[in-house]
Amino acid sequence: MNESTDASRAEFCVIACAEIFRGDGEVMASAFGTAPALGARLAKLTFTPDLVLTDGDAALMVGAPPLGTPPSELTIESHMPYRKVFDVVWSGRRNLIMMASQIDRTGNQNISAIGDWAKPKAQLVGVRGAPGNTVNHPTSYWVPNHSTRSFVDQVDVVSGVGYARAASAGPSATRFHQIRQVVSNLGVFDFETPEHVMRLRSVHPGVTVEEIVDATGFALVIPDDVPDTRLPTPEELELIRDVLDPKGLRDREVKS
Amino acid sequence: MADKRLSLDELIGELRSGMTIGIGGWGSRRKPMAAVRAMLRSDLTDLTVVSYGGPDVGLLCAAGKVRKVIFAFVTLDSIPTDPHFRVARQTGAIEAMEVDEGMFYLGLLAASQRVPFLPTRAGLGSDVLSLNPSLRTITSPYDDGEVLVAMPALALDAAVIHVNRADAGGSGQILGPDPFFDELFLGAAKRRYVTTERLVPTEQFASEGPIQTMCISRLLTDGVIETPGGAHFTACVPDYSRDEPFQKAYVSAAGDADAWTAFREHYLEVDEAGYQTARMDPVGGQQEVAR
Numbered sequence: 001m002n003e004s005t006d007a008s009r010a011e012f013c014v015i016a017c018a019e020i021f022r023g024d025g026e027v028m029a030s031a032f033g034t035a036p037a038l039g040a041r042l043a044k045l046t047f048t049p050d051l052v053l054t055d056g057d058a059a060l061m062v063g064a065p066p067l068g069t070p071p072s073e074l075t076i077e078s079h080m081p082y083r084k085v086f087d088v089v090w091s092g093r094r095n096l097i098m099m100a101s102q103i104d105r106t107g108n109q110n111i112s113a114i115g116d117w118a119k120p121k122a123q124l125v126g127v128r129g130a131p132g133n134t135v136n137h138p139t140s141y142w143v144p145n146h147s148t149r150s151f152v153d154q155v156d157v158v159s160g161v162g163y164a165r166a167a168s169a170g171p172s173a174t175r176f177h178q179i180r181q182v183v184s185n186l187g188v189f190d191f192e193t194p195e196h197v198m199r200l201r202s203v204h205p206g207v208t209v210e211e212i213v214d215a216t217g218f219a220l221v222i223p224d225d226v227p228d229t230r231l232p233t234p235e236e237l238e239l240i241r242d243v244l245d246p247k248g249l250r251d252r253e254v255k256s
Numbered sequence: 257m258a259d260k261r262l263s264l265d266e267l268i269g270e271l272r273s274g275m276t277i278g279i280g281g282w283g284s285r286r287k288p289m290a291a292v293r294a295m296l297r298s299d300l301t302d303l304t305v306v307s308y309g310g311p312d313v314g315l316l317c318a319a320g321k322v323r324k325v326i327f328a329f330v331t332l333d334s335i336p337t338d339p340h341f342r343v344a345r346q347t348g349a350i351e352a353m354e355v356d357e358g359m360f361y362l363g364l365l366a367a368s369q370r371v372p373f374l375p376t377r378a379g380l381g382s383d384v385l386s387l388n389p390s391l392r393t394i395t396s397p398y399d400d401g402e403v404l405v406a407m408p409a410l411a412l413d414a415a416v417i418h419v420n421r422a423d424a425g426g427s428g429q430i431l432g433p434d435p436f437f438d439e440l441f442l443g444a445a446k447r448r449y450v451t452t453e454r455l456v457p458t459e460q461f462a463s464e465g466p467i468q469t470m471c472i473s474r475l476l477t478d479g480v481i482e483t484p485g486g487a488h489f490t491a492c493v494p495d496y497s498r499d500e501p502f503q504k505a506y507v508s509a510a511g512d513a514d515a516w517t518a519f520r521e522h523y524l525e526v527d528e529a530g531y532q533t534a535r536m537d538p539v540g541g542q543q544e545v546a547r
Contacts, residue, residue: 058433081434082282086358090377112354113345117387123345125336126309126329131356132378161381169381172402176377 007237009185010035010250012204012229013144014240016183018043019230020140021095026050028060028080028094033142034245034253035183036097037067041244042236054080066244089129092176094137097183098130102155103141105197105218107162107179109134110155117157130160138178144253146184148217163196185254186212188229193221202229257425262479264294264528267449270479271295271414274323276304278364278410278445280417280438281490284310284333284498286430288418288451290486290528295321297527306410308360308437310490311506314338315524317350318510324351326410328360332503333491339510355384355391355407361437363410368443373406380405415445418487419472420495421464422452426480428472431465432493442476453495455482485532502535 007015017039021029024043029051031040041064044051055061055074062075080088088094101124102110109130115121133139139160143150158165166173182189187203199221203209205228213220232240240250262270271277281287292312295303296319303321307313309330316322318340330341344350355363362374375394385391385405394406417438419428428450430438442448450472461470489506491498509519522539523531 079433082357082436083361086361089358112383117354117383119348120346123337123342125331126327127354127356127382127384128329129357129378131380131382131384132358132376134382135377135380157387158381158383165381170403172377172404173380177381 007205007232008251008256009204009206010254010256011232011237011240013183013185013254014038014042014250015232015236016181016188016202016204016229017097017142018046020097020181020183021048021051024048024051024095026052026093028052028054028088030054030094030096032097032099033144034067034249035144036142038240038244038250039097040064042239045239045243046236058082064244066246067249068247089132089136092137094133096133096137097140097142098133098160100141100143100150100160100182102150102152103143103182104152104155104162106164107160107182107191107196107198108155108158108165109141109160109162110157112157112159114156127157127159134161134179135166135173135177137176138180140180141182143182143184146186146212146215148215151184151216151218153218163191186215189220197221199223200226202227204229205231257474259424260426260474260477260480261424261455262449262481264290264481264483267291267416267479267481268294268298268300270447270449271298271300273300274302275413276306276411278412278415278441279305279307279312280415280436280441281310281312281487282308282434282436283329283331284490284503285434286418286432286436286487286492287312287490288416288486289488289490290483291416291418291449291451291481292316293524293528293531296524306412306441308357309338309341311338311503314340314510317341317344318516322350324353326353326355326360328355328357332507334498334500335503335507339507353388355379355388356382359384359405359407360410361440362407364437364440364444366407366409367411368440371409373408375404376407377404379407410444412441412445414447414449415441416449416451417441417472418451418483418492420453420492421456421461422450422472422480423456423458423461424480425458426450426474426477427458427461427470428452428477428480429461429464429470430472431469431495432491435471439472439476442472448477449479449481450477451481451483451486453484453486453492455480483528488532488535499535502538505538
């Protein structure tokens with residue numbers, strides 16, 4: 001397989017997000033943010049063809065249409081209103097990439113509030129489905145603005161449940177719990193360490209390990225050899241650029 | 257079949273200060289905004305609002321009607337958060353009970369089914385449990401011994417939802433792709449109200465959409481109010497989509513005291529007919545923003 005080296009930072013993020021779906025069969029992919037949405041589509045068009053994509057509203061759609069395709073041009077294969085989404089969530093047949101305003105060393109995520117919850121410095125959207133998602137099916141996170149404000153030692157409000165919190169909550173919390181990966185604009189992270197603390201998995205080409213360390217508010221586990229995030233193949237790059245995102249929305253989310 | 261038609265004023269007459277009120281819809285979609293606007297004009301106060309929150313929550317907070325909000329999120333969908341709700345939380349003006357979206361659903365379902373709680377894995381390990389000390393867990397009585405969250409019933413004094421079509425007997429038809437949890441809001445409530453884009457003869461439902469769209473039965477309703485444009489500025493597909501310019505104007509007005517006063521005087525200190533006229537003629541400074 002040939003590789004293409006002129007990929008932009010955003011395109012590495014898309015590849016990293018796509019990799020999160022590798023090996024999935026018929027599960028519902030939910031992907032929030034531009035790079036995750038492109039990643040899920042790319043995975044479906046290449047190495048994870050059975051993936052089931054939502055239309056972002058109340059349906060499951062055929063194929064992997066370009067971002068921004070008008071609803072009237074989508075082919076719907078099934079009805080998926082919110083009430084049924086919970087059936088899917090609680091059955092575990094879902095793989096999700098959510099966003100995180102804060103993420104911490106053991107994989108807790110916060111989208112609820114910054115500061116003291118009782119009277120927050122900044123009210124965010126709310127915990128949404130994060131508590132239930134994280135204890136029911138694989139969940140990963142997308143953080144397009146990696147900094148010491150987003151990668152923090154401890155999140156202010158645990159919305160999505162990380163490894164340590166799940167473990168202390170007991171077997172019902174850990175039974176289906178899996179935080180797969182965290183993708184940021186700088187690199188890829190996982191929890192494949194003995195204590196399930198965050199490890200640097202790969203750096204996006206053009207980024208140094210030092211940059212990532214400086215932008216992270218806690219001590220990452222850093223292996224002796226940190227690989228680069230893999231390069232897109234020419235076919236993948238063509239799919240991203242010419243088919244899925246011809247308007248270049250990805251480069252507005254993550255600058256090169 | 258009883259005639260359940262009411263006016264917005266009669267709906268407000270059924271509500272009392274201090275009530276726990278459920279509001280249907282989801283985010284900035286199919287919200288019973290005409291009913292919310294009527295609440296803003298009323299002397300109701302001290303409400304506990306239970307909502308998959310959107311601008312309904314923000315407006316009620318801004319008007320000082322709210323004691324407590326029970327929510328999983330408050331969002332305008334195309335704009336991540338509601339500015340008035342943010343201020344209400346950040347100034348500590350309201351009490352809050354924040355739960356997972358699925359727990360919220362089970363709370364309404366439990367109330368609808370008249371059971372005290374329903375078990376779920378959702379919430380375990382998260383701050384939802386530590387921030388709501390009233391929430392309890394329950395150990396499975398079977399051999400698995402699982403420990404799950406016992407989501408308590410969210411019993412409502414009153415609920416109001418907005419649908420595309422309804423008849424005088426209180427049956428409702430939702431023509432958009434997602435009925436959300438509207439049926440459960442009604443099921444969880446003692447007094448149940450449906451506002452509708454259009455009141456139609458019952459026999460017209462069949463020509464509007466397939467049987468699955470006739471999802472609100474009159475078993476669940478006490479009153480029905482015709483409010484054309486009654487979900488504006490939230491989405492009410494297929495009748496209309498979200499009025500994005502208006503929503504932007506709402507958000508930008510919220511950021512400035514004078515602009516908010518102008519917004520309130522123009523859109524909110526008038527009756528519903530006045531609102532529907534005013535929104536066609538945006539307030540001065542918002543002209544270029546709104547149209």
